[in-house]
Amino acid sequence: MKITDILKPENIQLDISVSSKKQILETISKAASPVTKCEQQIIFDALVERERLGTTGIGKGVAIPHARLAGLTDLYCTFIRTLPVDFEAVDSKPVELIFCLLVPEESGADHLKALARISKLLRNDSTCEALRKASSTEEIVQIIETSDED
DSSP, X not given: XXXXXXXXXXXXXXXXXXXXXXXXXXXXXHHHHXXXXXXXXXXXXXXXXXXXXXXXXXXXXXXXOEEEETTOOSOEEEEEEEEEEOOOOTTOOOEEEEEEEEEETTOOHHHHHHHHHHHHHHHOHHHHHHHHHOOSHHHHHHHHHHHOOO
């Protein structure tokens, strides 16, 4: 599975202006609801509940919020680039690059594989820098495709 198999260009948002972690999760929930056919509040609640277990802000300006959702039939992925915002990341630095993954409640290996692929992609500093500088959705997709090796 490649990231671009689950991340569709229409699920990429660039330079979103938000001022808090809560607003990021609200933005994700609002965008995901019509695509996933899950209620916005249910998505938001699942993401908040996951954050209560521990931050998904993994450091270096990156976060990977994720949640399991009852009723979801396919993996859903979104990428959001924001102005720097506090996400309570493990390194206490603001977050700018956010990949969100929503998975069916019964999802097993696919969920873990997708998280691993995204994590691997975001561990590469030059890839993160390219994602920060990209000027279009098409450029984001190209960066991900180039960096997401099998």
